[in-house]
Amino acid sequence: MAMPTQAKYVIIGAGIHGLSTAWHLAERLRASGRGDGTDILIIDKAGIAAGASGIACGVVRNNYFQPAMRELMAQCVEVWESDPKAFSYHPVGYMQISSETMREDVASIHAQQQDIGYESVFVDGAAESMTYMKGIFDDWQAKGITSVLHEKKGGYANNTASMYGLAKKAEDLGVRILTGVEVTGFRADHGSAAVAAVETTRGTIACEQVVIAVGPWVNTLWTKLDLPKTVSIKDSQGRLHDDIPMWRYWALEEGTLGVDPNLQKTNDGQMPPVIHVDTDAPLHSDVDDSLITEEMWGIYYKPDFNFGGIQGGAMPIKVETPVDQVAIDPYGPDSPEFIVDDNFAHMWCSALAFCQKRFEGQIKHYKKEPSGGLGCFTPDSFPVFDRFRDNVTVIADSNHGYKMIGVGKLVAEELLGGKSALLEPFRFARYAEGRLHPTSNSPFPWS
Numbered sequence: 001m002a003m004p005t006q007a008k009y010v011i012i013g014a015g016i017h018g019l020s021t022a023w024h025l026a027e028r029l030r031a032s033g034r035g036d037g038t039d040i041l042i043i044d045k046a047g048i049a050a051g052a053s054g055i056a057c058g059v060v061r062n063n064y065f066q067p068a069m070r071e072l073m074a075q076c077v078e079v080w081e082s083d084p085k086a087f088s089y090h091p092v093g094y095m096q097i098s099s100e101t102m103r104e105d106v107a108s109i110h111a112q113q114q115d116i117g118y119e120s121v122f123v124d125g126a127a128e129s130m131t132y133m134k135g136i137f138d139d140w141q142a143k144g145i146t147s148v149l150h151e152k153k154g155g156y157a158n159n160t161a162s163m164y165g166l167a168k169k170a171e172d173l174g175v176r177i178l179t180g181v182e183v184t185g186f187r188a189d190h191g192s193a194a195v196a197a198v199e200t201t202r203g204t205i206a207c208e209q210v211v212i213a214v215g216p217w218v219n220t221l222w223t224k225l226d227l228p229k230t231v232s233i234k235d236s237q238g239r240l241h242d243d244i245p246m247w248r249y250w251a252l253e254e255g256t257l258g259v260d261p262n263l264q265k266t267n268d269g270q271m272p273p274v275i276h277v278d279t280d281a282p283l284h285s286d287v288d289d290s291l292i293t294e295e296m297w298g299i300y301y302k303p304d305f306n307f308g309g310i311q312g313g314a315m316p317i318k319v320e321t322p323v324d325q326v327a328i329d330p331y332g333p334d335s336p337e338f339i340v341d342d343n344f345a346h347m348w349c350s351a352l353a354f355c356q357k358r359f360e361g362q363i364k365h366y367k368k369e370p371s372g373g374l375g376c377f378t379p380d381s382f383p384v385f386d387r388f389r390d391n392v393t394v395i396a397d398s399n400h401g402y403k404m405i406g407v408g409k410l411v412a413e414e415l416l417g418g419k420s421a422l423l424e425p426f427r428f429a430r431y432a433e434g435r436l437h438p439t440s441n442s443p444f445p446w447s
């Protein structure tokens with residue numbers, strides 16, 4: 001593609017949010033007669049799916065303790081369901097299986113799912129949970145479980161395939177995707193905060209609106225926009241906590257057990273729901289029975305033909321390096337620093353065996369290939385979707401947003417002058433104003 005010198009809408013990043021925003025914006029422009037996809041330019045420094053969206057496990061669920069997250073996820077699941085084939089989406093459902101510490105939280109999630117019409121079943125009690133799980137997998141054996149939330153919707157999608165599906169929808173409407181070009185800065189007109197042009201490694205591109213959807217790289221462009229490196233957060237007692245870093249990194253731990261994915265079929269021969277287990281039951285090694293942890297732990301897994309086995313992960317690891325010094329590139333499996341090690345394989349495979357007998361003794365099949373990747377998180381680990389500098393929309397999903405395919409649809413509406421009630425709870429001002437989301441007892445920062 002010849003290097004453009006101007007585009008009405010410049011979207012930075014060809015991951016889930018950049019691509020979804022472009023597709024929906026192109027649709028809306030055409031429907032309203034206010035333009036079309038040729039008004040939109042996506043710029044990516046590498047290529048389509050080069051970031052977190054291209055390595056994500058791909059789990060799509062509603063299970064969040066925060067009401068605003070659940071409402072947003074319900075909208076996102078509708079977008080996934082709108083074209084499962086194009087998005088390589090598998091609507092197998094999702095199960096949150098928990099110990100007593102989380103039972104009440106999960107019961108309240110179920111009650112609110114009923115209120116918003118999101119189909120799910122809640123199983124309450126240890127014996128009831130065991131019976132329910134054995135009805136699906138006859139080798140279920142996880143100890144200390146007292147509740148099961150079975151979401152009938154959701155499931156997972158294949159990461160790269162879904163990005164190419166989205167890119168095709170956008171390109172079919174005339175959107176241009178410029179790859180191998182990095183945005184290096186922003187230029188404002190004199191006397192205005194608004195961005196008049198983006199500077200790139202191949203020249204300057206004038207624009208009217210900018211969307212930043214750069215996943216783990218958000219801190220870099222946030223800094224170039226002169227946005228605050230720290231925030232003040234008002235807690236529920238009205239006390240202000242100053243100088244809280246705006247961004248921090250966690251390393252996500254994921255891997256694949258290289259067995260036939262059919263191994264995980266249900267008793268009636270179907271592909272199973274995604275399984276997520278959180279428990280405080282002691283976890284022992286499946287290799288030598290040594291104690292791995294007595295603290296709260298959690299894992300998730302699903303059979304996945306794309307990854308070639310049983311794929312999933314465990315709790316992420318906090319990155320202690322100061323945020324501006326974290327080496328984001330090379331990203332994902334190419335990173336020498338942020339990939340999983342043998343400890344992850346040992347813990348995760350032992351946890352699989354804790355849950356289901358069919359995984360006992362299977363650690364020898366664990367795929368010893370680099371996996372996992374960095375994620376950039378906000379102060380409360382929930383997304384920031386907001387507009388800055390008059391014409392710059394930042395989509396920062398706090399690294400649990402592969403599932404949030406519908407956010408681009410809502411952002412597209414806002415780019416054309418609308419206001420989205422679903423995005424409102426995720427504005428930046430919530431920190432200073434104390435409009436925080438409730439926190440759960442989950443061992444994961446994103447639940």
Ligand SMILES: Cc1cc2nc3c(=O)[nH]c(=O)nc-3n(C[C@H](O)[C@H](O)[C@H](O)COP(=O)(O)OP(=O)(O)OC[C@H]3O[C@@H](n4cnc5c(N)ncnc54)[C@H](O)[C@@H]3O)c2cc1C
Nearest residue numbers: 013015016017045051052053057058059183215401402403
């Ligand atoms: C290992 C792992 C597993 C995950 N699993 C799940 C899951 O199961 N479910 C879930 O919901 N979420 C999951 N996530 C989180 C999810 O992947 C991310 O939240 C989401 O993909 C972020 O999408 P994005 O569009 O914001 O950014 P990305 O997909 O990261 O895309 C950003 C793009 O921006 C480009 N870019 C960066 N800087 C510039 C620049 N200056 N100029 C031009 N281009 C630039 C990059 O090349 C990249 O292609 C996972 C994350 C990881 C790391």
